[in-house]
Amino acid sequence: MPRANQPRGSALLRESVTATIRCAVFEELAETGCARMSMDAVARRAGVGKAALYRRWSSKDQMLIDLVSTAARDELPAPADTGSLRGDVASLVAESVGILDRPQIRRILLDLLAEAGHNPALSEAVRSAIAAPLRATVDALLDRAVTRGELPPDLDRTLAADLLGAPLFFRLLAADAPVDAGYRTRLTRSLLAALTVAH
Numbered sequence: 001m002p003r004a005n006q007p008r009g010s011a012l013l014r015e016s017v018t019a020t021i022r023c024a025v026f027e028e029l030a031e032t033g034c035a036r037m038s039m040d041a042v043a044r045r046a047g048v049g050k051a052a053l054y055r056r057w058s059s060k061d062q063m064l065i066d067l068v069s070t071a072a073r074d075e076l077p078a079p080a081d082t083g084s085l086r087g088d089v090a091s092l093v094a095e096s097v098g099i100l101d102r103p104q105i106r107r108i109l110l111d112l113l114a115e116a117g118h119n120p121a122l123s124e125a126v127r128s129a130i131a132a133p134l135r136a137t138v139d140a141l142l143d144r145a146v147t148r149g150e151l152p153p154d155l156d157r158t159l160a161a162d163l164l165g166a167p168l169f170f171r172l173l174a175a176d177a178p179v180d181a182g183y184r185t186r187l188t189r190s191l192l193a194a195l196t197v198a199h
Contacts, residue, residue, distance in 0.1 A: 034115040069129035085150040100172040
């Protein structure tokens, strides 16, 4: 028996249709990109009428912003509190690689970043759904390190966050280069060295 807070009947059906549409949107994004993606194409791929999309979202932009924001909450790295800066940084690197190393996510992220350059609403959604939570995750990691005495209190937080995020984004998104265990170890070691002088 479903619990009281679980969807049932028509609500369960609607949730199933929404999940199918969500998959279709991201498949279409990965294949054609934001600019060329249309509501018609998403509906065809999802096997639903276009009205099913417009009952949920008033426009393609609203659909993209909603689904990208939801996906970001589900997919963003959540590194463990390991008890040490080295462990936390290694966990952040491993979590980030696990996400960015997926070809569909790489294609979608690159396309979203390009499209956000001339779509203010999408740009704001990317900042609030991806950049802000990532910065909060990094801030929490840095707070723990400062509290433990592993990093100085006058740490340049902006520079530290850039140091932690930029190398993997460049290697996996811009250079499309592999990240094996050896690279992760070297990157973690280099990040730790850089963080100690980021002030």
